[in-house]
Amino acid sequence: MKDKTPEDRLQPISTGAANLVFVAPAMLLFGLFVLFPLLSAVYFAFTAWNGFSEPVWVGLANFRRAFADTVHLASYWHVTLYILGTLFFEVSFGLLMAVLLNSDRFGFSFMRGMFFSPMILSMSAAGVLWAFVLDYRTGLLNSVFDALGLDFLVQPWLSQSSTALLAIMFVSGWKFAGFYMIIFFAAIRRIPRNLYEAATLDGAGPVRQFFDVTLPLLRQNMMVAVLIAVTGGFAGFDLFFTLTNGGPFNSTEVPATWIIKQAFDQNQLGYGTALTVVLAVVVTIISLIYLHISERANVIRY
Structure with missing residues (x-):
């Protein structure tokens, strides 16, 4: 050697x-x-x-206070409702539009571009825009209802607890549905056309093809989209701040807005940091659980 x-x-x-x-x-x-x-x-x-x-x-005093803070605990309920709303207004509606606009014709391409265009705006700009649209006295939405004689639909959308969170969900859907549409549209384009041709020969219509061909092959994309919606929902701040700032009566308070109020409005940065640590731990646990469940589902499937 x-x-x-x-x-x-x-x-x-x-x-x-x-x-x-x-x-x-x-x-x-x-x-x-x-x-x-x-x-x-x-x-x-x-x-x-x-x-x-x-x-x-102060040791664990900040964390004991966090778990006794009723507004802080309620903020997690509000953000959970918000996430469920975004799964409908953003992910589900984005998937629907991706299927309906799956065409190379010029009109469909233009409609995809228009549907995606709200993504160009920043969250703060979108919030300010929709604050004018949803204003009770001079807002565009209530003005349209009033002009059409639909006075019973006129609501203080952002000033009452029963509609404020729903209005934020709708604005978030308007902003991000185009993002999920592009994700699903790109995935649909990768599905082989012969699968749809075979389904057509078997007598499957568009609805059956969607549930038997399109959805199963979009499984991975759906998992990613849901994970983005959940983690992004917990980080939501801009829309809540510009539209309601947690009001009315803390009915739209989410963890991010409550952290900002405690840390900077009340000058309690130690407590605000503790709330941030709690939020980070919650998001990490949820993400790990979701990834574990999705991996097990893939193993069982294959």
Whole structure:
């Protein structure tokens, strides 16, 4: 067996050192902008801190307060309802539009573009726009109802607890349904045409083809879309802030708006950070459970 030369023995070391040099900048940025803020947030969650004075260690007091805070607990119920609403207004409606607009004709392409166009607006801009549309006195929606003689439909949409959250769901659907439409439209285009031809020869109509061919082959896309809707729903803030800011009477308060109010309006950054940690843990647990269930479903299926 031929002995290794000194150059051969040094080669792995030099290669490892070169790899470390290339990885070091990325690791430095990750530690500076991700790991350090994360560890700092965990530390401040156990303190009483207003952002200016020296943090005072209070242990689990912030977390005990969080689980006794009725508005904080109710915010998770509100965001759950919001997520269920987005699954209908965004994911389900986006899937429906992807199926209905699945054509290469110019008119259909134009309609897909128009349906996707709300995605161009920022969430804050969309919220301000719809705040004018849904205004009780001068809003476009109530003005149209009044002009058509449908006075019984005129509502203070954003000023009463029974309709405020539903109005936010609708605006969110208007904003994001086009995003999910594009996801499903791209997936539908990958489905082989011969499957639909075979289903047609078997006597399956459009509705049966949708449930027997399209939906099963969109299973993975549906899982991804639902996961995006759920995690994005928990992070929802812009629409709630611009449309209702958690009102009326905290009926549209969600975790993000309540965290902002506690941390910056009340100058309780320690408590606000604890609420953020709770939210992060909840979202992580839900995501892991959902991914575990989806993986088991795939194993059982195949």
